[in-house]
Amino acid sequence: MTDTVVPANFEKASTPAPPVSEESGTPSTPVPVDNPNLPAPGVTDEKRKPILPAWLKDRTEFATAAKHTAARAGYASMYHGVRLPWYATQLAMMSPRGTCRFVASTHRWVWDREAAPLRDYAVRTEDVEEYMRLARLRGNRVRLRGLVTVVGCVFGLGFALWLYVMAPQFLYAFAAGGVLTMGYFGQQPDAPVIGPAVMRTELQKLTGTIVLRALDAIGNPKISAAIKKGGAMDGMRFTSEITRDGPGYRADLDLPYGVTPDDVMDKREALASGLRRKTGCVWPSGDENEHEGRLVLWVGDKPMNETTKPAWPLLKDGQVDLFKPVVFGNDQRMRWVEVTLMFASIVIGAVPRMGKTFLLRLLMLIASLDPRAMLLAFDLKGTGDFGALEPVCHRYRAGEEDEDIEYILHALREIKAELRRRAKVIKSLPRSRCPESKVTPALADDKSLGLHPIAISIDECQVLFEHEKYGAELESICVDITKRGPALGIIGMYATQRPDAKSLPTGISANAVLRFCLKVMNHTANDLVLGTGAYKSGIRATMFSRKDLGICYMAGEGDDPRIVSSAFIDAPKAELVVTRARKLREEYGNITGHAIGEEPAKVAGLDILGDILKSVGVDEKAVWCERIAVRLAKLRPDVYGEWKGENVTAALKPWGVSTGQVWGQTDEGEGANRRGIKRADITAAITRRDADRAAA
Numbered sequence: 001m002t003d004t005v006v007p008a009n010f011e012k013a014s015t016p017a018p019p020v021s022e023e024s025g026t027p028s029t030p031v032p033v034d035n036p037n038l039p040a041p042g043v044t045d046e047k048r049k050p051i052l053p054a055w056l057k058d059r060t061e062f063a064t065a066a067k068h069t070a071a072r073a074g075y076a077s078m079y080h081g082v083r084l085p086w087y088a089t090q091l092a093m094m095s096p097r098g099t100c101r102f103v104a105s106t107h108r109w110v111w112d113r114e115a116a117p118l119r120d121y122a123v124r125t126e127d128v129e130e131y132m133r134l135a136r137l138r139g140n141r142v143r144l145r146g147l148v149t150v151v152g153c154v155f156g157l158g159f160a161l162w163l164y165v166m167a168p169q170f171l172y173a174f175a176a177g178g179v180l181t182m183g184y185f186g187q188q189p190d191a192p193v194i195g196p197a198v199m200r201t202e203l204q205k206l207t208g209t210i211v212l213r214a215l216d217a218i219g220n221p222k223i224s225a226a227i228k229k230g231g232a233m234d235g236m237r238f239t240s241e242i243t244r245d246g247p248g249y250r251a252d253l254d255l256p257y258g259v260t261p262d263d264v265m266d267k268r269e270a271l272a273s274g275l276r277r278k279t280g281c282v283w284p285s286g287d288e289n290e291h292e293g294r295l296v297l298w299v300g301d302k303p304m305n306e307t308t309k310p311a312w313p314l315l316k317d318g319q320v321d322l323f324k325p326v327v328f329g330n331d332q333r334m335r336w337v338e339v340t341l342m343f344a345s346i347v348i349g350a351v352p353r354m355g356k357t358f359l360l361r362l363l364m365l366i367a368s369l370d371p372r373a374m375l376l377a378f379d380l381k382g383t384g385d386f387g388a389l390e391p392v393c394h395r396y397r398a399g400e401e402d403e404d405i406e407y408i409l410h411a412l413r414e415i416k417a418e419l420r421r422r423a424k425v426i427k428s429l430p431r432s433r434c435p436e437s438k439v440t441p442a443l444a445d446d447k448s449l450g451l452h453p454i455a456i457s458i459d460e461c462q463v464l465f466e467h468e469k470y471g472a473e474l475e476s477i478c479v480d481i482t483k484r485g486p487a488l489g490i491i492g493m494y495a496t497q498r499p500d501a502k503s504l505p506t507g508i509s510a511n512a513v514l515r516f517c518l519k520v521m522n523h524t525a526n527d528l529v530l531g532t533g534a535y536k537s538g539i540r541a542t543m544f545s546r547k548d549l550g551i552c553y554m555a556g557e558g559d560d561p562r563i564v565s566s567a568f569i570d571a572p573k574a575e576l577v578v579t580r581a582r583k584l585r586e587e588y589g590n591i592t593g594h595a596i597g598e599e600p601a602k603v604a605g606l607d608i609l610g611d612i613l614k615s616v617g618v619d620e621k622a623v624w625c626e627r628i629a630v631r632l633a634k635l636r637p638d639v640y641g642e643w644k645g646e647n648v649t650a651a652l653k654p655w656g657v658s659t660g661q662v663w664g665q666t667d668e669g670e671g672a673n674r675r676g677i678k679r680a681d682i683t684a685a686i687t688r689r690d691a692d693r694a695a696a
């Protein structure tokens, strides 16, 4: 397909109908749409081709290619090595035939049989001169070749006799070599003894015709019409030649006017069918540096989920600075993709068994390699997926029993208090030290300030938010961490296998900075994880298949969401990383809490009912909730410091205590009707609770 050609009738077609004069209603003089003197913008877009191919510039790509070649050679050696005795037996059996062939061909060669047809021809055509020339040639050849054969035989025989006398073992080796060589000549041409170790299926090269065939197959009427017409009129054209790009092909093309890459991305499976590839090989996308109609079609040699990933660079070596980007996965072309965890709150969503927990653990492993960071890992699935992290965790829990939830509640209350403390520390710092009112690397390094990074991961976070008694409080703390945490150096990470509004409260989903979405089933879940409007703008984690384990859309790092296959770090590998992280931490002096067997300080605030009862005087029949909140804050500032009337209402609800209008007096002495609770209701709830506990 060539560049766009403006059709002859283009001006006519695009010139609007002559304008009609308002007064007369008659058409006024037509004005041409295209001004021949309109200057060109004077901008020439030029793209330089890379001097060296990518695999020569990139160590990882080079290493991948070298590893692939070495692995193939190693495999072939093993394959043939195992079969050597069988090859030898077969060749030995074929050696008589090979010997006959050798003798026959030597005989033909010595007697110059190959020129016999020429001599016959000279005889038949009675060409005496030519025959005589050929006969002379034959006589010379036969003499020379006969001599070579006799000398070869004599020397061969002599050499064999010499070996027989001097070193008989070598004679056997030579004889065996001779037998195998004869066997080699005795093979049937269509059934060689030594076959290939690897059966290769040659992949079809991506060509323009194939790309157009596939685009036609997706059923977009504008694309099909443009292809039928040859494309030029509709603006459809290839903008550069199809090239090799990493382990695949890249085609850049302009789509017909009005068609966007999203229209093609929507039909990825149909496109893959048209290309005769698996869906996992086909990655259409827009080009952020170009106009909205530019399509970049990358077609991998193998599906992303079947391509061997390069080893995660931090697996065996290296330390992390959470303020800087860190490699955590690859894109479709197996190039590294980085993530910056500092100043982020993170949500991860997917249907079950797609790699959510692995990804969350990977992010925690990254955090563990920054020796300053404090880690809190909570696994509400309760299967111990974060077990490897225990030696570096300040707080750790796996399980969803009440005692686990209470542990997490205590730990998160500590974080809530830490948020308040950090905010005050940052407020007290001079502008010169803290110019943007947020933690900086220098502040995080200053141990006296206690502004080190804190990473909190909660797997299956919906279990917390749906908890009958503490759900509301846990949610409010997590929302606070999501909103205020990033600036204060606290990274909240939440993963859920049920991304809906209840599992991922809007306070979290709307304020998250980094979003990772593995396969989800519908656009609601997609947008909840990746942000409102993501599905509409073509960012669709619904297109991932069930086999796309660990593959996700990542939004929040860089301008555009991108597809990433996260590094595969299983439990044994995670333990390897944690051993290294623990050592780094021991050197830095940051082994605290769970890692040295300490539990969170047990604040007595868990007995909320008891605390509320203490806040209501024995002579008071009913008290306003707001007043109870003030009294609770005085009682235990670290627990109830920021409580308002509505927190009291929410905390009492699970205990079956409802609030109602209570008449009372304001501090100024004025009478007013406000929401409050009756003392009798609290005592009744405590009696019920104690009875339940006794029964249990």
Ligand SMILES: Nc1ncnc2c1ncn2[C@@H]1O[C@H](COP(=O)(O)OP(=O)(O)OP(=O)(O)O)[C@@H](O)[C@H]1O
Pocket: 350, 351, 352, 353, 354, 355, 356, 357, 358, 359, 381, 497, 549, 550, 551, 565, 566, 567, 568, 569
């Ligand atoms: N990055 C990855 N690359 C390849 N395979 C992966 C990757 N991450 C996870 N997997 C595979 O996917 C499986 C499921 O992973 P994981 O347990 O993290 O899923 P999940 O989404 O947390 O599941 P659930 O919802 O049941 O908790 C793992 O057993 C692992 O083999």
